[in-house]
Amino acid sequence: xxGQPNERNLRGLESLFRLPTVEAxxxxxxxxxTSARNREPVPNSDVxxxxxxxxxxxxxxxxxAVVASPGQPSxxxxxxxxxxxxxxTRTRKSLVERGFLREHVVATGxxxxxxxxxxxxxxxxxxxxxxxxxx
Amino acid sequence: xxxxxxxxxxxxxxxESELLRxxxxxxxxxxxxxNRQIVGFIDLYAVQGVHRVACEAELTPRRxxxxxxxxxxxxxxxxxxxxxxxxIAARIDEDLRRAGYGCExxxxxxxxxxxxxxxxxxxPLIPDAFRDPESSRESQP
Numbered sequence: 001x002x003g004q005p006n007e008r009n010l011r012g013l014e015s016l017f018r019l020p021t022v023e024a025x026x027x028x029x030x031x032x033x034t035s036a037r038n039r040e041p042v043p044n045s046d047v048x049x050x051x052x053x054x055x056x057x058x059x060x061x062x063x064x065a066v067v068a069s070p071g072q073p074s075x076x077x078x079x080x081x082x083x084x085x086x087x088x089t090r091t092r093k094s095l096v097e098r099g100f101l102r103e104h105v106v107a108t109g110x111x112x113x114x115x116x117x118x119x120x121x122x123x124x125x126x127x128x129x130x131x132x133x134x135x
Numbered sequence: 136x137x138x139x140x141x142x143x144x145x146x147x148x149x150x151e152s153e154l155l156r157x158x159x160x161x162x163x164x165x166x167x168x169x170n171r172q173i174v175g176f177i178d179l180y181a182v183q184g185v186h187r188v189a190c191e192a193e194l195t196p197r198r199x200x201x202x203x204x205x206x207x208x209x210x211x212x213x214x215x216x217x218x219x220x221x222x223i224a225a226r227i228d229e230d231l232r233r234a235g236y237g238c239e240x241x242x243x244x245x246x247x248x249x250x251x252x253x254x255x256x257x258x259p260l261i262p263d264a265f266r267d268p269e270s271s272r273e274s275q276p
Contacts, residue, residue, distance in 0.1 A: 069242035071144045103143050106219040114220055119140045 004100060043089035054098070055127060058083060062091045066120045067128055073108055092118065100124040146217050147179050147249055153254045154190075157185040167205045173206045184220035186258075190215045199227040199244070200234055207240050215253070216244040 009078045055063070058081075065080040066072075078088035102119040109115070151161050159247045165180035179190035189211035191202040199216060206214035218224040228244045245253060 071140070071148075102140075104145060104219065106141075107221055107248050108143055109247075109248040110252045117141075117145050 058087060058091050059095060062095065063124050063128055066101060066118050067124055070120050071117055074118055077118065100127065139217065141194065142192045149251060150190055150217060151179055153251055154181040157258050167208050169208055177209060179204055187211045188213045188215060190217060192217045193227060194219060196223065196226045196230050198231055198244055203240065203242060214242045215250055217250045218246050221246045
């Protein structure tokens with residue numbers, strides 16, 4: 001198929017040879033892809049690694065309450081962290097999604113609905129710093 | 136890690152402190168020996184006078200039969216299997232009934248709240264609860 005070039009083929013290429021020549025930029029660098037899959041991880045500081053910079057004041061208060069007395073039903077932390085139940089629920093769900101806390105369903109009472117017991121993960125201790133471990 | 140927190144801290148710690156409050160001597164990971172060979176460990180073993188309570192925290196029904204064997208081997212008067220939820224307790228109870236365990240050893244499979252309630256309510260009455268049916272017949276006039 002790709003044998004010797006014949007006259008017919010060369011005739012077709014004449015139009016190509018007539019195109020203006022643009023010099024190549026020899027210092028060209030490939031541009032980094034912007035897609036999420038190919039994106040390189042951005043180097044973070046220590047604070048970013050622990051996720052502490054992403055925590056709001058409410059998140060921090062809730063985390064501190066859980067780290068100080070882990071294994072309590074979720075309802076008790078709203079009171080300890082001094083926030084409303086709705087905000088406490090939203091904060092808890094957000095912290096669980098971000099990997100700071102883990103929930104366990106346990107029947108702590110004799111009857112009624114099962115309680116959600118909160119476990120602080122290592123990220124929670126890291127985010128609060130050394131003071132949390134001392135407490 | 137996950138199991139350790141739920142198993143040790145959430146399920147066993149309250150049971151242990153409740154038993155200690157009632158004058159029991161409790162030990163964690165009590166070795167079960169048969170012919171001087173360790174065949175397993177009971178999560179929490181508590182003794183008060185003649186009462187010997189073996190407590191096992193179970194998150195799944197898989198090892199419940201093993202718990203009954205360990206409880207029998209150690210000579211416990213009550214095996215308390217503590218579960219996080221009532222659904223798991225019902226599953227374990229059903230499995231044990233189907234397997235035919237719990238004839239000689241008294242086995243209670245309860246979620247945490249009800250297990251604590253059992254200890255709070257029944258241990259002051261434990262001599263009656265644990266009295267042998269034959270001896271109780273003898274004591275009756």
